[in-house]
Amino acid sequence: xxxxxxxxxxxxxxxxxxxxxxxxxxxxxxxxxxxxxxxxxxxxxxxxxxxxxxxxxxxxxxxxxxxxxxxxxxxxxxx
Amino acid sequence: xxxxxxxxxxxxxxxxxxxxxxxxxxxxxxxxxxxxxxxxxxxxxxxxxxxxxxxxxxxxxxxxxxxxxxxxxxxxxxxxxxxxxxxxxxxxxxxxxxxxxxxxxxxxxxxxxxxxxxxxxxxxxxxxxxxxxxxxxxxxxxxxxxxxxxxxxxxxxxxxxxxxxxxxxxxxxxxxxxxxxxxxxxxxxxxxxxxxxxxxxx
Numbered sequence: 001x002x003x004x005x006x007x008x009x010x011x012x013x014x015x016x017x018x019x020x021x022x023x024x025x026x027x028x029x030x031x032x033x034x035x036x037x038x039x040x041x042x043x044x045x046x047x048x049x050x051x052x053x054x055x056x057x058x059x060x061x062x063x064x065x066x067x068x069x070x071x072x073x074x075x076x077x078x079x
Numbered sequence: 080x081x082x083x084x085x086x087x088x089x090x091x092x093x094x095x096x097x098x099x100x101x102x103x104x105x106x107x108x109x110x111x112x113x114x115x116x117x118x119x120x121x122x123x124x125x126x127x128x129x130x131x132x133x134x135x136x137x138x139x140x141x142x143x144x145x146x147x148x149x150x151x152x153x154x155x156x157x158x159x160x161x162x163x164x165x166x167x168x169x170x171x172x173x174x175x176x177x178x179x180x181x182x183x184x185x186x187x188x189x190x191x192x193x194x195x196x197x198x199x200x201x202x203x204x205x206x207x208x209x210x211x212x213x214x215x216x217x218x219x220x221x222x223x224x225x226x227x228x229x230x231x232x233x234x235x236x237x238x239x240x241x242x243x244x245x246x247x248x249x250x251x252x253x254x255x256x257x258x259x260x261x262x263x264x265x266x267x268x269x270x271x272x273x274x275x276x277x278x279x280x281x
Contacts, residue, residue, distance in 0.1 A: 016158040024170055031174065037206050038181060045188045048211065049201060052104035053094040057184070064180060071173055075166050 021079045028072040035061075035068040085118065085264045095187075097121045098256040107192065107199060109213070113280040118193040118264060122186060122254040123236035130182045137175045141168060181206070191252045193265055196272070196280055198241060200250050214245035216272040222265050224258035241265065 039061035046054040091099035099105075099119040106116075145155050156164045185203055192199040198219070202210040219241060226237035237258040241250040255261060 017160075017163055020159070020163065020167065024166070027174075028170065031177065034206070035177060038177070038184065041188075041203075041206060041209070042184060045184075045201075045203065045209070048108045049188065049190060050106055051094050051102075053187070057187075060180065064177060068173060068177075071166075071169055075170070079163055079166055 017079070021075065024075050024079065025072070028068065028075060032065070032068045032072055035065045039065050085260055087117075091119070097124050107201075110194075111196065111280055114194050114196050116192055116194050117268060118261065120191040120193075120252060120255040120261065122189060123234060123256050125230055125234045125236065126254045127182075127186060130186075134175065134179050134182075137178065138172075141171050189253075191250075191255065193261070193268060195268060198250060198265065200247075200252075212245075212247045212250065214241070214243040214247065214250060216265075216269045218244040219265065219269050220244060222262045222269075224262040226258060239265075 039058075042057050042061040046058060085100055087101070089100050091102045092104075093099065094102075094104070096102065097120070100117070102116060102119045105119060110116075148155055159167075188201060188203040188209075190199075190201040192201075195216075197213050197215045200210075200212045202212070204210065221240075221242040223240045224237060225240065226232055226235070231237045231254075234256075236254050236256045239250075239252040239255060239258050239262055241252070242248065243250060252258070252261065
């Protein structure tokens with residue numbers, strides 16, 4: 001097969017939407033890990049230093065992880 | 080008593096206080112029976128102003144970028160459907176929320192405690208780095224408050240350097256409110272501790 005035939009023409013077929021979707025998915029995978037780490041930190045610090053705000057912080061931490069994962073799966077499915 | 084000295088009758092109920100005398104509803108992991116928190120300190124609220132400005136900038140950035148790019152005639156979202164633009168915005172504001180939450184946690188858990196037995200420094204330096212240091216009051220050798228700079232002088236906050244004979248030789252309380260009152264209170268607690276028989280928690 002001539003080398004021009006292999007070419008880089010396929011790049012033209014990659015739409016902007018596909019590029020953005022790939023970037024967002026990669027970003028959201030790392031972001032979900034970050035959200036999980038943040039939640040673990042909140043849990044550990046709540047054990048070390050319990051305050052009246054601890055339940056609220058724990059709830060926000062869980063919600064943050066949940067929303068990050070939900071957005072990841074929604075973008076994977078319907079973007 | 081000068082007005083800026085610590086009032087031992089006051090109990091702080093505010094969970095977000097930067098200067099909380101005898102805070103209610105707060106305890107810590109290795110707190111001993113009879114050990115009371117005299118003072119809970121966080122960085123002065125003014126030190127959060129740059130972070131708040133960063134967050135405001137991040138909130139308005141998605142509105143700003145397409146507007147700026149329209150000047151040279153670039154339409155950023157020309158090839159994207161409205162649904163896709165929506166998810167881009169959702170991802171961005173999720174990131175802004177995560178950044179805000181992280182910064183808040185960073186401020187909220189960077190806590191300095193003065194108890195009737197020791198000083199405790201909860202250092203939350205990053206997502207993967209936290210450190211807790213303790214020094215008994217009878218190990219404290221020197222306490223020096225420092226107020227430096229325009230904002231420190233104007234809003235009355237600064238650093239306190241505590242020299243100790245503990246495993247960590249120097250404790251630094253960064254950007255805490257009323258550093259002179261705090262230093263005075265630490266020395267007062269050291270004096271009371273020295274008057275107690277060894278091993279007594281009171």
